[in-house]
Amino acid sequence: MFEEESENKAVVKEMAEGEDEAMGLEEVEDDAEEAKTAKKTTIPGIVYLGHIPPRMRPRHVRNMMSVHGEVGRIFLQAEDRFVRKKKKKAGTNAKDFTEGWVEFRDKRVAKLVATSLNNTPMGTRKKNRFHDDLWNMKYLHRFRWMHLSERLAYERQVRQQRMRAEVSQAKRETNFYMQNVEKSKKFAKADRRRAEQPAGDVTTSVERSWKFTQRRTEEEIQAQKARKMDKGDRRQLKQQLARVKEFEQKSQSSRPLLAKIFNTTQARE
Known part of the structure; x- marks a missing residue:
């Protein structure tokens, strides 16, 4: 009897231990599922704002978007510099934005906000300054904040390269202008000297100012070749x-004799 009772107790203990292990496995599986769901829910989503009305600031966007879900980072693209310069000349110093990006902590909330608020009024009340403006929103699929930072860095580099090219072009233009100014000064000095000199020295002043070289004639070329010839060649040429x-002298001396001969022959005929 005692042996049967001890065996029953051992079986009960084994069953209890098995149930505890099963419960532990179930708890571990539940924790893993909760971690997976937490990871899924923590994937952020980014919404693109295609229209930013005047005088709207990032704090306004955050206040409007935080009503629908938890908002992370916000970036609004400022307008170009030449537009701001035109506004300053017109007398308005307000800085406006052209487009923006809003990051939500949950991408499902970002999708829902983009689909529900697109083409709807920004302000819920009529007294709101943005009541007459409409949201222009789009959810960016598989777009992360690092992509936006890379794009902004690329645009910054392109802008710097453009500025360097414009500066180098301006330097070349100024150097060319200064060179032409120096040339014009030299020509003006030459004209003043020419006007001060008498009429007989006009050719010399022109030659000095312009300093041109005339093409050599055939006689000058032959003379230069003759100067380059050796002494022996010169002797042969002289001979x-x-x-x-x-x-030529002999031919001239024989001409009267030939004339007499031919005349006599003609007279006899």
Whole structure:
């Protein structure tokens, strides 16, 4: 009897331990499911604002959006500088924004807000300054805040490169202008000197001011070639010229004789 009771107690203990282990496994599974659901619910979502009315600031956007869900980061793109300069000239110094991005802690809330508030009035009350403006919203699928920061960094680099190119172009233009100013001063000095000089020295002043080189003539080219020739070549050239002169003299001396001969022959015929 005692043995049967001890065996029953051992079986009961084993069953109790098995139930405890099963309960522990169920608790671990429940914790894992809760962690998964927490991770799913904590994925943020970003909504794009295509229209920002004048005088709207990030605090206004946060107050309006926080009614629908928990809002994280907000970024509003400022208008261009030339637009602000025009406004300053017109007398308005208010800084306005063109577009914006709003980050919600839960992407499901962001989707719901984008679909429900798109093309609806911004203000719920008529006294609100933004009552007549409409929301222009869109949920950005698979878009994260790091993508926005990368885009802003890229635009900043592009803007800096454009500024460097404009500065270098302005420097080139100023250097070209200064060079032309110096040339005009030199020409003005030359004109004053030409006007002060007498009429006989006009050609010399023109040659000094313009400093141009005229193309050489054929005689100058031949003379330069002759100067470059050796002494032997010069002697040969002189001898040839002397022979040509002798031949010409002989031909001139034989002309009267030939004339007499031909005349006599003609007279006899």
